[in-house]
Amino acid sequence: MAHADTATDIHDAKTPVEHLDVLIIGAGLSGIGAACHVKKSFPHRTFAILESRESMGGTWDLFRYPGIRSDSDMYTLGYRFKPWEKDQSIADGADILEYLEETATDHGIDRNIRFRHRVVRAEWSTADSQWRVDAERTDTGEIVRLTTDFLMSCSGYYRYDEGYTPEFPGIDQFEGRVVHPQHWPDDLDYAGKRVVVIGSGATAVTLAPAMSAEAAHVTMLQRSPTYILALPGADKVANGLRRLLPSRLAYALTRLKNATVSTAIYQLCQRYPKFMKGRIRQLQKGLLPEGYDIDTHLTPRYNPWDQRLCLVPDGDLFQSISDGNVSIVTDHIDTFTDTGITLKSGGDLDADIVVTATGLNLLAFGGMTLAVDGRDIDLSETMAYKGMMLSGVPNFAFVVGYTNASWTLKADLVCEYVCRLLAHMDENGYAQCAPERNPSVAEEPFLDFAAGYVLRSVESFPKQGSEAPWRLRMNYFRDLVTLRHGKVADDAMMFSGTRSLTAEPARR
Ligand SMILES: Cc1cc2nc3c(=O)[nH]c(=O)nc-3n(C[C@H](O)[C@H](O)[C@H](O)COP(=O)(O)OP(=O)(O)OC[C@H]3O[C@@H](n4cnc5c(N)ncnc54)[C@H](O)[C@@H]3O)c2cc1C
Numbered sequence: 001m002a003h004a005d006t007a008t009d010i011h012d013a014k015t016p017v018e019h020l021d022v023l024i025i026g027a028g029l030s031g032i033g034a035a036c037h038v039k040k041s042f043p044h045r046t047f048a049i050l051e052s053r054e055s056m057g058g059t060w061d062l063f064r065y066p067g068i069r070s071d072s073d074m075y076t077l078g079y080r081f082k083p084w085e086k087d088q089s090i091a092d093g094a095d096i097l098e099y100l101e102e103t104a105t106d107h108g109i110d111r112n113i114r115f116r117h118r119v120v121r122a123e124w125s126t127a128d129s130q131w132r133v134d135a136e137r138t139d140t141g142e143i144v145r146l147t148t149d150f151l152m153s154c155s156g157y158y159r160y161d162e163g164y165t166p167e168f169p170g171i172d173q174f175e176g177r178v179v180h181p182q183h184w185p186d187d188l189d190y191a192g193k194r195v196v197v198i199g200s201g202a203t204a205v206t207l208a209p210a211m212s213a214e215a216a217h218v219t220m221l222q223r224s225p226t227y228i229l230a231l232p233g234a235d236k237v238a239n240g241l242r243r244l245l246p247s248r249l250a251y252a253l254t255r256l257k258n259a260t261v262s263t264a265i266y267q268l269c270q271r272y273p274k275f276m277k278g279r280i281r282q283l284q285k286g287l288l289p290e291g292y293d294i295d296t297h298l299t300p301r302y303n304p305w306d307q308r309l310c311l312v313p314d315g316d317l318f319q320s321i322s323d324g325n326v327s328i329v330t331d332h333i334d335t336f337t338d339t340g341i342t343l344k345s346g347g348d349l350d351a352d353i354v355v356t357a358t359g360l361n362l363l364a365f366g367g368m369t370l371a372v373d374g375r376d377i378d379l380s381e382t383m384a385y386k387g388m389m390l391s392g393v394p395n396f397a398f399v400v401g402y403t404n405a406s407w408t409l410k411a412d413l414v415c416e417y418v419c420r421l422l423a424h425m426d427e428n429g430y431a432q433c434a435p436e437r438n439p440s441v442a443e444e445p446f447l448d449f450a451a452g453y454v455l456r457s458v459e460s461f462p463k464q465g466s467e468a469p470w471r472l473r474m475n476y477f478r479d480l481v482t483l484r485h486g487k488v489a490d491d492a493m494m495f496s497g498t499r500s501l502t503a504e505p506a507r508r
Pocket residue numbers: 025026027028029030031050051052053056057058059060063069070071072077117118119120154155156157158160203365366367368399401405406407408
């Protein structure tokens with residue numbers, strides 16, 4: 001990478017380089033959580049978070065489209081160590097951002113975030129038992145170099161600079177405005193306007209009812225349907241428990257309840273797809289106008305949870321359809337015209353504004369290059385260990401959450417595991433740990449998930465393996481056993497090197 005070459009040029013052996021015990025990349029939900037875990041377990045270790053943007057929160061700060069909200073409940077999207085105390089279980093983006101900022105301040109890790117530092121390269125040296133990390137200052141272009149014993153990538157899973165938009169024929173002719181939800185313009189006035197939202201994923205189903213409150217009409221134009229399930233925006237049990245029990249206990253119980261329910265729904269969908277299809281259809285029918293064409297607009301060809309299932313709080317999308325403010329059109333775009341979109345079926349959709357809710361561009365490890373002893377790592381040749389480390393890459397962990405449950409359920413477990421791993425290395429005086437690949441374990445795609453954004457780029461991601469500990473189990477309760485309670489010194493993990501002990505026992 002060009003940045004790294006520049007860095008090599010400007011840093012000679014005499015330039016003093018700051019060293020940190022742990023370095024975290026990204027100040028989103030995962031990075032803030034990781035820093036809290038590290039600080040709590042090792043209060044005397046030095047650490048920093050390098051964040052390329054000028055504010056924290058990642059996804060929950062970047063996305064500003066109308067209605068932006070979670071589609072998981074906040075009792076599982078929240079951290080294990082910080083109760084979610086608002087009444088709404090499905091929360092607005094602004095409330096989630098506030099929760100993340102509050103977590104960072106409460107734990108005093110906000111002071112450890114270095115904004116405008118985009119990590120471009122990290123190179124491991126076996127001889128020195130440390131990483132050398134180059135970050136580009138996004139304000140000055142300067143390259144900042146640091147070294148660290150342990151590197152954690154909490155950089156999310158998609159490109160920040162550009163959302164995904166397919167090539168639409170004739171789009172340049174369109175005289176209205178085209179907007180991508182990832183780059184929402186502050187000045188977009190859609191009051192009284194005809195809006196077409198292209199897409200059928202979580203963003204489209206959020207945007208359509210939210211914009212319909214002001215727009216003349218919103219049409220959700222989709223090539224194919226998604227499973228959409230209504231659920232209460234507020235969790236009565238959670239709010240009841242909070243009134244009766246101490247906050248932490250109430251939160252822990254609700255978290256367990258919701259993790260159990262979401263896992264059960266996923267498992268039921270996988271094992272009894274026909275039954276679950278029927279059940280979803282029945283629930284939708286009760287919320288939609290008589291005779292609504294559920295088969296065309298809400299029944300995908302695949303089975304429930306073969307792709308992410310969309311949740312709509314209090315059935316807001318179905319309500320907007322019933323009120324006549326939103327309509328779903330299932331068709332293909334033939335071409336854009338100056339006034340809207342002509343469909344392959346021959347129909348036309350007039351529009352003043354088109355929102356392309358067409359997804360994200362996946363990006364592994366924030367686009368940085370990883371190298372070990374002078375050799376750049378080709379991620380597609382690595383295998384993910386327990387879904388959180390890479391074969392042949394020492395002292396490196398990453399957070400990628402679940403696709404079938406809340407991200408944070410996994411993020412918390414990974415961070416707990418990393419702290420246990422660091423404690424084990426301390427206790428035994430090891431300087432290095434790296435999972436070593438077993439050639440007899442077959443390779444499989446990292447994400448076994450048929451969503452378009454996954455299929456577009458999963459080839460460039462690390463692989464997962466056909467068996468433990470290389471298998472990525474999208475299952476919180478199995479991970480709970482492996483990551484919270486399982487041995488960190490297993491057959492696949494190689495420990496080596498010696499380090500002078502700092503005599504700082506981990507706080508558990
Ligand atoms: C619109 C939307 C809604 C979502 N809703 C849900 C939901 O309801 N439930 C759920 O479980 N998941 C949801 N997700 C997934 C969501 O991304 C995760 O829940 C969670 O926010 C991920 O946190 P993260 O910190 O890992 O990544 P991010 O939020 O993406 O944060 C990554 C951070 O790393 C920084 N970074 C990236 N690369 C570099 C680099 N090279 N150097 C320095 N810094 C870097 C970024 O600037 C960013 O601040 C949603 C995603 C989107 C896009």
